[in-house]
Amino acid sequence: MYSPSLSTTWPVAGIKSRLTRAYAVAVRSSTVDVSGGQQKRPKDRKAQIAQVAAELFCARGFHGVGLDEIAAAVGISAPAVYRHFENKYAILVFATRRLIDATLTATDLPAAGDPWATLAALLEALARLATTHRDTGGLYQWEWRYLTPEHRAEFRDDLGTLLARIVTPLSAARPELTAADANALARATLSVFVSLGTHRAPIAKGRAEQALRRAGAAVLHDEPPTPAVPPREDDSRTVRLGSRREILLAESIRLFRRHGYHAVNVEDIGRAAGINASSVYRYFPSKSALLAAAFYRASDRVAEATVAALSSSAGGADALRRMVESYVNLTFERSDLVSVYLAENYSLPEADRHELRKVQRLHVEEWVRLLGAVRPELPTPEVRVLVHAAINLTTDLSRWVHFDRRTGMDRHLIRLMWTVLTA
Numbered sequence: 001m002y003s004p005s006l007s008t009t010w011p012v013a014g015i016k017s018r019l020t021r022a023y024a025v026a027v028r029s030s031t032v033d034v035s036g037g038q039q040k041r042p043k044d045r046k047a048q049i050a051q052v053a054a055e056l057f058c059a060r061g062f063h064g065v066g067l068d069e070i071a072a073a074v075g076i077s078a079p080a081v082y083r084h085f086e087n088k089y090a091i092l093v094f095a096t097r098r099l100i101d102a103t104l105t106a107t108d109l110p111a112a113g114d115p116w117a118t119l120a121a122l123l124e125a126l127a128r129l130a131t132t133h134r135d136t137g138g139l140y141q142w143e144w145r146y147l148t149p150e151h152r153a154e155f156r157d158d159l160g161t162l163l164a165r166i167v168t169p170l171s172a173a174r175p176e177l178t179a180a181d182a183n184a185l186a187r188a189t190l191s192v193f194v195s196l197g198t199h200r201a202p203i204a205k206g207r208a209e210q211a212l213r214r215a216g217a218a219v220l221h222d223e224p225p226t227p228a229v230p231p232r233e234d235d236s237r238t239v240r241l242g243s244r245r246e247i248l249l250a251e252s253i254r255l256f257r258r259h260g261y262h263a264v265n266v267e268d269i270g271r272a273a274g275i276n277a278s279s280v281y282r283y284f285p286s287k288s289a290l291l292a293a294a295f296y297r298a299s300d301r302v303a304e305a306t307v308a309a310l311s312s313s314a315g316g317a318d319a320l321r322r323m324v325e326s327y328v329n330l331t332f333e334r335s336d337l338v339s340v341y342l343a344e345n346y347s348l349p350e351a352d353r354h355e356l357r358k359v360q361r362l363h364v365e366e367w368v369r370l371l372g373a374v375r376p377e378l379p380t381p382e383v384r385v386l387v388h389a390a391i392n393l394t395t396d397l398s399r400w401v402h403f404d405r406r407t408g409m410d411r412h413l414i415r416l417m418w419t420v421l422t423a
Helices: 004-008 012-029 045-060 067-074 088-106 115-132 149-173 179-198 205-220 244-259 266-273 287-311 317-333 335-343 350-374 380-400 409-421
Strands: 031-033 038-040
Touching: 045 067, 045 088, 067 088, 088 115, 088 149, 115 149, 115 179, 115 205, 149 179, 179 205, 179 380, 205 380, 205 409, 244 266, 244 287, 244 335, 266 287, 287 317, 287 335, 287 350, 317 335, 317 350, 317 380, 317 409, 335 380, 350 380, 380 409
Parallel strands: none
Antiparallel strands: 031 038
16 A cells, blocks of 8 residues: 655655755844844744744654754754744644645635636646645645644634635536535545645656646546545444454554554553553564554555456556556555554654655556556656555545445545546
8 A cells, every 4th residue: 555654754865955955044044143243033933943844744754853853954952942832733733824824825816707717727826836835735634633623623624715715616617516526526636736745756846737737627527526425434343353463463553543653552552452561562572563564564465456456457558447446445445554554654663664665666656657558648757746646535535534435435536546647
């Protein structure tokens, strides 16, 4: 299973390069008091701190970044950060608000006489936002999970405002759509644009924007991925039979999905598996080893599904269609595993993260190879953008319906992935 978050993890050299540039910006932004020879804080220091922190959060995860690292990247001392923010969480809130504010400002466009013209202008604005905020777009998709319920509600309200800006002209352009239909298409469209922040595949800004606009327009013209029943999380528990090790792995995955890796301890896992905490260590040396085992299990599953899809295909477009179907099916069949796989990669030990990142890249390149063969007219960088957009669409909409197959979202996603890939 491909993980967008894994692909956003920058190599160490890349992080150092970005921090060096951030430090240079901080130095250039500073002014010198010639009378005393001391630096004055620039007026935009708070925004500067938030920008650097947001990039680090998206590169390494909220829990993987310390205040001292943020301060060093800006070129100030750690205590100086406290002049602007109470703690690291306050920086996350401020950075998330800045991203949403920028998005709402850029999409606050006057309505054109033709609703399709309004939608075209919105797609253009979203494409510019995607490239401009590529380094911090992960706040929208992943890091907001660490917000408190109060701030999360604020985030959802703003997201509702953004969705409404697409839904209103879309409903006018396609009057046959219900409100739920238009909302579902708006969500799918946003997912396409957010996908650019889930990877670091090199592509020229103009080409990226063009590819995203085409894919977004194709989604807006498609059938709506409206859930067939109200989405709700299935809280049912199935009886798990197998070795003690398998039970521990299954229970840890379930707990990581429900509460998040950092909120679960070994005692919780042992209790869920019916053993004491000390017995857990007879099977896994640490909690992180359990997480790594879950990721390797997911990689094995996707490799098996890929081999099955390719070996039974007639080549070309048929192979790509089978890859789409196997990816969507695996996403819904292994929802606990997939949820953890998508959300918790920053918590992995560095060695495992490095190894899994290589596996992920090979998997993505298989998609790129297949799509490139089907669409030889497209440059490879654009092919990669479409592959990531299609995969991200499945990630977002499957989570939206809590991986509940009764919604029919799996069938919608098979169609929508193909729509994006052939946009």
